[in-house]
């Protein structure tokens with residue numbers, strides 16, 4: 001099987017050099033199938049197993065569009081749990097290293113809200129969080145999603161199983177209609193179809209069976 005190189009993608013040289021430094025040379029199948037569409041700005045529903053490299057697929061989409069010198073929030077990643085949000089934030093920090101000083105904040109439930117409110121005062125390029133806590137911040141007006149360009153629903157199947165559909169719907173209503181929305185899931189059940197019909201615009205569907 002051929003392994004397409006990241007250097008085939010229309011990514012900036014600093015981002016490509018940073019991928020080299022991370023020892024990410026060839027794309028995993030889900031990255032090869034989704035990244036050309038993501039970088040074109042398409043909405044996608046992507047189905048792939050755990051461990052297939054989904055974080056870098058949407059992470060590079062976010063990094064590609066980030067404006068380091070703009071201090072408004074430019075992307076939001078929703079995850080089902082705090083542990084997953086921390087993992088995603090760490091991978092995003094590594095991918096964004098190429099761009100210099102990029103602030104990525106995690107906002108999850110189960111931790112005190114006050115320190116989050118304080119951190120938000122300094123602004124963040126990217127927010128990663130769980131739907132309930134992001135909704136709390138929207139209600140308190142401590143988070144403004146009015147200018148984001150990318151919304152990611154990571155592990156959407158688990159998020160919906162945990163009963164987050166209504167929170168996700170409310171969060172989406174606070175995002176601009178012009179945003180790009182990327183939905184990642186291990187399954188393609190009815191609730192995922194419903195979520196993609198509701199939250200995405202003419203999404204391309206990407207499905208990959210193998211992990212490597």
Ligand code: ADP
Nearest residue numbers: 024025026027028049050051052053054055056
């Ligand atoms: P998923 O979200 O699909 O479960 P992750 O994004 O967590 O998968 O990636 C799984 C592992 O693969 C991580 O350790 C990550 O660093 C690594 N990885 C992702 N993409 C690549 C790549 N192109 N080359 C090498 N390693 C990669």
Ligand code: MG
Nearest residue numbers: 051054055154
């Ligand atoms: Mg993942």
